[in-house]
Amino acid sequence: MPDSPTVGRRERKKAATRQAIADAALELFLEHGFERVSVRDIAEKADVSTTTLFAHFPSKEALVFDREEEVEAELTAAVRERPEGQSVVEALRVHALKAWVSITSDPRLHQHNALVDQTPALREYAERMWMRHAGALGAVIAEELGRERDDLACSALARFVLEIPILANGRHDPRAVVETVFDLLIHGWGSQQDSEVDRT
Known part of the structure; x- marks a missing residue:
């Protein structure tokens, strides 16, 4: 050996x-x-x-998607290996802030995304990859919460989380995007309405 x-x-x-x-x-x-x-x-x-x-x-x-397996492994590990007492959503928030903010700030990402957007074969591949990631993450969330593998709430949470890099792309403050989306996931739309009231 x-x-x-x-x-x-x-x-x-x-x-x-x-x-x-x-x-x-x-x-x-x-x-x-x-x-x-x-x-x-x-x-x-x-x-x-x-x-x-x-x-x-x-x-x-x-x-074009050379980190595909690594990204999925990091996502599922963020849920499975979270500290005791930390919720699944909070674990994903920490992961997003650590792993995605720096990536969305990389100027090369714009070129990469433009290439994908302009190439039908890459768009199709990206959509299939996104669905695989969503399925894997949803299954891990369900497993950690003791629910059925295809639990609707777990699947929805996985999909919402995976939309964050897309929403952050091109925005001047990707960290604020992550925080806003997770605030919405944790507290619901009511917290956003309350914020609007506070500003009036």
């Missing part, structure tokens, strides 16, 4: 190769358009074989 340093080096090398492929793909897609770039073009730019490329990414579309 290999020792842990060897395993660590192997995993780091694998992660570096995966990142190099994803970076090369995005650069080519942004420069030439998704449809005009071939998998062979990406492999050549990343200096890997097409076999290696497909060992890391199952499809051309997946190259």
